[in-house]
Amino acid sequence: MHNAFTPHTSGDLNYLKSLNRSTILSTVRRSPGLSRADIALRTGLTKATVGSVVQALVERGWLREGELHSRGGGRPGRALYLDGERHYMLGAEVGVKGLRLVACNLLGVVLASIHQEEPPTDPATTAKRLAALLVQLRQAPGIADRRCLGLGVAVPGPVSPKAPILSLAPNLGWVDIDFLALLREQPDLPDGVWLLDNEANAAAFGEFYFFEGVPPESIAYISAGSGIGCGVVSGEHFPLVPRGHQGLVGEIGHTVIQPGGALCHCGNHGCAETLVSGWALREALHVDIDASLSHAVLTRAEDGEVQAVMKRAGEALGLLMLNLHHTLNPSMLILGGSLMKLGESLTGPALAYFGTHQNDLLRQSQTVPVKVIGDSTYVAARGAAAQVMARAAIEV
Amino acid sequence: MHNAFTPHTSGDLNYLKSLNRSTILSTVRRSPGLSRADIALRTGLTKATVGSVVQALVERGWLREGELHSRGGGRPGRALYLDGERHYMLGAEVGVKGLRLVACNLLGVVLASIHQEEPPTDPATTAKRLAALLVQLRQAPGIADRRCLGLGVAVPGPVSPKAPILSLAPNLGWVDIDFLALLREQPDLPDGVWLLDNEANAAAFGEFYFFEGVPPESIAYISAGSGIGCGVVSGEHFPLVPRGHQGLVGEIGHTVIQPGGALCHCGNHGCAETLVSGWALREALHVDIDASLSHAVLTRAEDGEVQAVMKRAGEALGLLMLNLHHTLNPSMLILGGSLMKLGESLTGPALAYFGTHQNDLLRQSQTVPVKVIGDSTYVAARGAAAQVMARAAIEV
DNA sequence: ACACTTAGTTAATAGCATTTACTAACCACT
DNA sequence: AGTGGTTAGTAAATGCTATTAACTAAGTGT
Incomplete structure (x- = not known):
């Protein structure tokens, strides 16, 4: 069971308890400072239930009591917050360019991080390398005395929805890797929840959570x-x-948006990745694989050719955003990934295209808010940690 | 609460009970003929729980006991089936071309149906018309003596995920219609669960359920x-x-698959609907709005121009299927809708394109099975009825 | 000082699934 | 025919859960 939330199908009383515990925790996470009475009101649970669950969570270091807040007459309620002092989760990203690790608390605050810019080689060696860094990270000040809830690992490719196995990482040349099993062979790693997920899924989860x-x-x-x-x-x-049948949900890089367009490495023509992706831009701008793409783009920003390429890529991104809006209809779009370092030259055309082409399918013409994350170095790693927390909250 | 399954957030013992009841019912639905012991094994519930729940379901007419099946030594189990005799659900589709109604039993068998090929006018008149047909349908032989679980209505446009309201039906010119409220004003309609959903969602639900x-x-x-x-x-x-923020999940007609292509009525260029849809084909083939599109296509099947148009449309459909596979990754695709009456001339190119362009993202190259429904007259109506059943099963 | 209001806890209660022990029903072998 | 073995299903008790109802705690306003 590697997903943070594999919905239970049938339930015993234990399940009911953990359901309510999770609900209460998430209520406080989403609205810090609520009192027990507020929680009871919002969740529909009774004061008694909330009281006993909160008591257990405070004792176990998940929640802490804060100040009193009086609202008019009556006894003031005691504010409740997630306790950021007693636990931490480990999150790691095995990226194409290197390894990123974070330890963060229940509030999502990164307590310590490591960023090692060196591409992974084979899975076993990478697992060994990652394990060593994890051990190092756990020795950071203010971490050693906390309880570790577990470890989440984000990888650059689809993960099977049936088992925590990396199906394929095209940019690493890895196929069907049980990365967690390789990690488990390493010494000095923590117990708790261990999860593996796709990088984009992990990042999305963290930004949401x-x-x-x-x-x-x-x-x-x-x-x-x-x-x-x-x-x-x-x-x-x-x-x-949602992961879908083979964990391919969200593999929008290979949706075709320009039939008969350039040849993609997947074999089709006109995939989104042929227009907007690191390798497509490098190719179009004649940037070497080792050179910095963002440096090249930012220094040659005045160059007409560069501008044209970036406009084309940005508009392709905007089109992808539109298609996503009509297919998955999220209430918010978040743009991340290393390409965001290119800044306005990419996001400008993308947002412009997205804004001007949003059709009026629903009269209200609510524009979908878009958030751009300029530096997403640790986003996926932190997201993997968030998934650990969500899973651990069910078990406590 | 208009969706068949709005997930509960917090739970009391009642919720636990209905969860297990639903689980047991769906186990029998998906595998008819299981015994109590089989169900206990599959669901993880104990024999005692299954026994008591099944007893209640048999008494209420949801399940019926069947034959004994002995497997080797030991007391033979008693087969269980959904009881198709004691209940029925009403499903209706308000389509652009007319009204379709079904009454079906717990097995999904259509007990009676009405198809009235006359386009809806305004919402109030249509509600009145539909109500009269519903009354008529309920008088069909073999229905009157059953209990009605409720009514589901499918409409040709997005339904708000927050409330059972039709946001927009472009082809009817309806905006923000509370169709169920209009229906409720009509006499002699049944109590029970009342649901409103988008036509494609209802159809999908029914085909799955x-x-x-x-x-x-x-x-x-x-x-x-x-x-x-x-x-x-x-x-x-x-x-x-999944419905998304505004109920737009699956509005793939307005995903752009040909940037700079033909102008769509939504204001954008190159939407899928400009290539494959009833009105696009009529336009391309100069078929009048009142004439039968399928008749025109099938009689002019040898015509080179017709073939070219159909090939282009079919390939656009195939491309949509591919993009859907990479965005939502379902384990099966089902093609339905009135355009399927065009037969091979459309599905041929679509399936060919889909088959040949499925890239090898995951080595296993499992091809996604595709099922084509030639006559989907009652699919959406039956799907709406299925949603009623799913919802009623929670409450019982 | 008092009534009033809201927060939170406690003890009793009802409901659920489980455990354990049982009965039911069939098979195979003697 | 009879007996032991095996699986299906039921019944009574047990333990856990959330709820109810009654309580205490702690503030405000008059």
Whole structure:
């Protein structure tokens, strides 16, 4: 059971308890500072139930009591917050360009991180390398005395929905890798929940789970890097990431948006990745594989050819966003991935295209909010950690 | 609460009970003839729980006991089946071309149907017309003595996920219609569950819920008619239809697959509907709005121009199927809608394109099975009835 | 000082699934 | 025919859960 939320089908009393515990936790996560009475009101649970569950969660270090807030007459309620002091989750991303690791607390705050810019080689060696870094990370100040809830790993390719196995990582040349099994062979790693997920899914989950501000109803996170993928999340108390039959949900890089267009490495013509992706841009701009794409683009920003290429890529991204809106209809779009370092030159045309071509299917013409994450170095790693927390909250 | 399954967030003991009841019912639905012991084994519930729930379901007319089946030594189990004799659900489709109504039993068998080929006018008049037909349908032989579980209505446009309201039906000129409220004003309609859903969603749900044969893990139902839409369903015991923020999930007709292509009525260029839809084909083939499109196509099948148009449309459909596969990744695709009456001339190129362009993203190159429904007259109406059953099963 | 209001806890209660022990029904072998 | 073995299903008790109802706690306003 590798997903954060594989919905239970049948239930005993234990299940009911964990359901309510998770609900209460997520209510506090989404609205910090609520009192027990507020929670009871919002969830429909009784004061007694909320009281006993909260008590257990405070004792176990998931929740902490805060200040009193009096609202008019009556006894003031005691504010409740997620306790950021007693637990942490490990999250790691095995990226095409290197390894990223974070340890973060229940609030999503990154307590420590490691970023090692060196491409993975084979799976076993990479597992060994990652394990060593994890051990190092766990020794960071202020972490050692906390309890570890588990480890989430994000990988650059589809993960089978049936088992935590990386089906394919085209940019690493890996096929059907049981990466967690390789990790388990390494010494000194923590117990707890272990999860494996696709990079875009993990990132999407994290951005949804730890969203700052009014939580959106659902999001689609577009990860534009070497390739282009997308993760979708929705669900108030139990955020769900649809994965599909083979874990291909959101593989929008290979949706065809220009029939008869350029040849993609997948064999088809006119895939989105032929227009907007790291390798497509490198090719179009004659940037070497080792050179920095963003450096090249930003220094040659005035160059007419560069502008044309970026406009074309940006508009392709905008078109992808539109198609996504009409297929998955999230309430918010988030743009991330290494390509976002290219800044306005890419996001400008994308947002312009998306804004001007949003059709008036529904009169209300609500524009879909778009959030751009400029530096998404640790987004996927933190998202993997978020999935660990969500899963651990069910078990406690 | 208009969806068949709005997931509960917090639970009392009642919820637990209905969860298990639904699980047991869906186990029998998907595998008719199981014994109590089989169900206990599959669901993880204990024999005692299954026994008591089954007893209640038999008493209420949801399940019936069948033959004994002995497997080797030991007392033989008693086969269980959904009881097709004691209940029925009403399903109706308000289509662009007319009204379709069905009454079907718990097995999905259509007990009676009415098809009135006359386009709807305004919402109130249509509600009145539909209500009269519903009254008529309920008087059909073999129906009057059953209990009605409720009524589901399918409409040709997106339904708000927040409330059972038809947001927009472009082909009817209806905007923000509370159709169920209009229906409720009519006399002699049954109590029970009342639901409203988009036509493609309802059809998808029905095809999934009452699937004949080994049930697929998830399906996408592409509805190609005047416009082109799509419904998605997945979930073993609790089939879920994602609707998205505004109920636009699956509005693939307005995904752009030919940038700079023909102008769509939505204002954009190159939408899928400009290539494959009833009105696009009529335009391309100069078929009058009142004339039969399928008649024109089938009689002029040898015509080179017709073949070219159909090939282009079919390939666009195939491309849509591919993009859907990479975005939603269902384990099965179902093609339906009035356009399927055009037969091979459309599905031929579509299936050929889909088959030859399926890329080898995952080595296993499992081809996605495609099922074509030639006559989908009552598919949406029956699907709406299926949603009623699913909802009623939770409450019983 | 008092009534009033809201927050939160406690003890009793009802409902659920489970456990354990039982009965029911069939097979195979003697 | 009889007996032991095996599986299906039921019944009574047990333990856990959330709810109800009654309570205490802690503030405000008059």
